[in-house]
Amino acid sequence: MQAVRESVGVPSAVLAAGYLGFGALANGTGFPLWAALLSTASIFALPGQLAMLEMSLSGTLVTAIVITVGLTAARFLPMAVTLMPMMRSGQAGSRQPSWRLYAAAQLLAMTGWAACMRRFPDLAPPLRLAWFSGFALTNWIVCLAATLAGYGLAESLPPLVRQGLVFVGPLYFLLILTGETRTRQGIVALACGAVIGPAVHLAAPQWSVMIGGLLGGTLAWLMLRPRGAKR
Amino acid sequence: MADAAPARRQAVTVDQPGAAHLALLVIACGLATYLWRGLGVLLSGRVAANGEFFNWAACVAYAMIGGLTTRILLMPTGSLAETPLWARLVGCAIALAAYFLLGRNLLLGIAVGFLALVGALLLG
Numbered sequence: 226m227q228a229v230r231e232s233v234g235v236p237s238a239v240l241a242a243g244y245l246g247f248g249a250l251a252n253g254t255g256f257p258l259w260a261a262l263l264s265t266a267s268i269f270a271l272p273g274q275l276a277m278l279e280m281s282l283s284g285t286l287v288t289a290i291v292i293t294v295g296l297t298a299a300r301f302l303p304m305a306v307t308l309m310p311m312m313r314s315g316q317a318g319s320r321q322p323s324w325r326l327y328a329a330a331q332l333l334a335m336t337g338w339a340a341c342m343r344r345f346p347d348l349a350p351p352l353r354l355a356w357f358s359g360f361a362l363t364n365w366i367v368c369l370a371a372t373l374a375g376y377g378l379a380e381s382l383p384p385l386v387r388q389g390l391v392f393v394g395p396l397y398f399l400l401i402l403t404g405e406t407r408t409r410q411g412i413v414a415l416a417c418g419a420v421i422g423p424a425v426h427l428a429a430p431q432w433s434v435m436i437g438g439l440l441g442g443t444l445a446w447l448m449l450r451p452r453g454a455k456r
Numbered sequence: 457m458a459d460a461a462p463a464r465r466q467a468v469t470v471d472q473p474g475a476a477h478l479a480l481l482v483i484a485c486g487l488a489t490y491l492w493r494g495l496g497v498l499l500s501g502r503v504a505a506n507g508e509f510f511n512w513a514a515c516v517a518y519a520m521i522g523g524l525t526t527r528i529l530l531m532p533t534g535s536l537a538e539t540p541l542w543a544r545l546v547g548c549a550i551a552l553a554a555y556f557l558l559g560r561n562l563l564l565g566i567a568v569g570f571l572a573l574v575g576a577l578l579l580g
Binding site: 235238239242250253254255257260263264266267268269270272273274275276277279281282283287290291292293294295296297298299300301302303304305306307308309310323326327330331333379384385386387388389390391392393394395396397398399400401402403404406410411413414415416417418419420421422423425426433434435437438439440441442443444445446450 | 475477478479481482483484485486487488489490491492493494495496497499500508510511512513514515516517518519520521522523524525526527528529530531532533534535536538539544547548551552555556560562563565566569570571573574577578
């Protein structure tokens with residue numbers, strides 16, 4: 226319950242803004258409402274959902290869309306690897322059944338991960354899984370509601386406001402990425418992707434997210450590798 | 457003329473597989489996303505989270521999101537495509553300025569960016 230209270234507020238409001246934008250974008254591009262809601266429920270990762278929306282509209286091959294969305298979600302692997310051990314309780318006797326961790330993993334997203342990293346040190350290990358579940362489930366419900374609201378609002382609002390709302394989606398990422406990316410590696414990779422992604426788009430629109438990400442990310446990784454090795 | 461009837465019938469039958477197709481696509485994307493979450497649970501405690509593979513994966517993830525964001529802002533599709541490039545750039549610049557000058561408040565930055573774009577469209 227405590228977690229629900231902490232989740233409602235800034236974290237949920239920020240997520241809601243992003244998903245309002247996604248809902249509005251889905252409406253603006255003629256993507257059906259049920260599919261937008263299903264994507265929020267099942268993917269629950271805004272970058273992947275944006276990639277799926279954009280690619281399905283430009284008529285990309287289904288396989289390419291699934292691979293791209295899968296690749297944009299690769300960041301969940303290190304997040305889950307770092308978060309899950311903190312949620313397994315300390316004593317061997319009271320270990321959480323592992324299916325609960327697998328179920329909790331579906332709700333794992335950047336907001337919840339960051340909140341847990343901040344909050345878990347003060348929280349007794351047996352309480353952490355419940356805290357995460359309460360926090361992330363609240364986020365999930367807020368995101369579904371915001372998708373619905375964004376979709377509905379886009380329909381009834383004047384075009385000017387609708388365009389502003391659609392603008393919120395990419396704007397959310399622009400701000401969160403430029404402001405909250407702390408590692409040198411992350412910053413370089415973002416910059417490489419920001420240049421290479423649109424450039425690839427001019428040549429191969431259907432593959433730009435995937436090729437741009439692979440090229441830009443690998444380039445950033447190669448650029449920073451010698452520096453990392455020296456340390 | 458003979459082609460008209462079969463074509464219409466086809467259009468009707470194509471409609472439903474279209475919805476089923478879309479549902480499958482969305483669910484497949486959900487599974488592809490869950491793959492990493494589930495794999496993370498499986499691997500947690502067994503591998504170091506700071507290995508080179510994770511570094512590379514994180515770089516690719518950042519580059520993809522960075523590329524996608526700039527692409528949508530520079531070359532959007534849908535209703536955002538009807539707005540002029542300069543208005544979107546002005547909106548971004550004002551949003552970034554508000555965000556960084558007012559203590560990295562995400563909500564405030566987004567709200568200011570929204571108003572800046574609408575304002576720019578009204579003035580333009």
